[in-house]
Amino acid sequence: MAKLYFRYGTMNSGKSIEVLRVAHNYEEQGKKVLLFTSVVDDRYGIGKVASRIGMQKEAAVVDDDMDMFAIAQSERPNAILVDEAQFLGEKQIKQLVDIVDSLNIPVMAYGLRADFLGQLFEGSYHLLALADTIEEIKTVCWYCDKKAIMNMRCKDGIPVFEGEQIMVGGNDSYVPVCRKCYAAERKKLQASQPRIHP
Template sequence: MAKLYFRYGTMNSGKSIEVLRVAHNYEEQGKKVLLFTPAVDYRDGVGTVASRIGMRKEGIVIDDQLDMVALAAKERPKCILIDEAQFLNKQQVLQLTEITDTLGIPVIAYGLRADFMAQLFEGSYHLLAWADKIEEIKTVCWYCDRKATMNMRLEDGRPVFEGEQIQIGGNESYLPVCRKCYSSKKKQAHIL
């Protein structure tokens, strides 16, 4: 039975590496995969899934006009992979459930759980509610040896805790941190 998986982690936890690894494993066996990425993520070019270690692959751009169900029904892949799934909207997440439930195609969505203000993204909110299986991809806090559970945004190398939810960036803009270090940096900024 096909399932909808949501695999989440902080920035720099290896989510995109995992997406590319899974795609490679299917394709190496001659099995078709559809790889999707939201249009809002333009960091490495719209439609490109790229890891920090240099691996990259072109994907199908998800925008408001894309009917992922119709495309999956036409292409009949063995698996569907989604990078940066936090940027999906509710209707797009529901399309993923339909692909899984009616077409019997497993869907693995990778993304952040929460933003730099510890607020859920729309896509993450709905994936946490609708996914059959939720798995955490772990990494270590930038400042200590605890497990990173938060994303800290930086501006000019300094932590910030207010602003627009979406700001595309990498290590220059975000650090994976544990809750204790996040709270400590927030107190230092006199925001708590």
């Protein structure tokens, strides 16, 4: 019985390398894999799943108009892998559910759980609600040895805590941190800002 998997982690936790590893394992056995990635992530070029260690693979680009169910129905792969799944919308997540339930094709979606303010992305919200299996891909905090669960946005190496939810970037823009270090950096920034007295 096929399942919908949501495998989430912070920035720099190895999600994309895991996508590439799983795709390689299927293909090495002569099995067909469909690889999708969001149109939003263009760090390495549109339609590429790429890891920070240099490996990459072409992928179909998911935008609002793509019908992943129709593609899966036509192609009949052994599995579907989705990178940057946090950027998908509700309609696209429901297509993934339909692929699993109607076509009996396993779908493995990889992405961030929450943004730099600790708010769920739309795709993550629906995956957390609908996935059969939810698994965390772990990494360590940038500042200490605890498990990272937050994505801290930085500008010129300084943490920032305001801005648009989506800003595509790598290690120059985000670091994985634990909740305690995230709170400490936020307090440090607030303490450094001048107070306005009435």
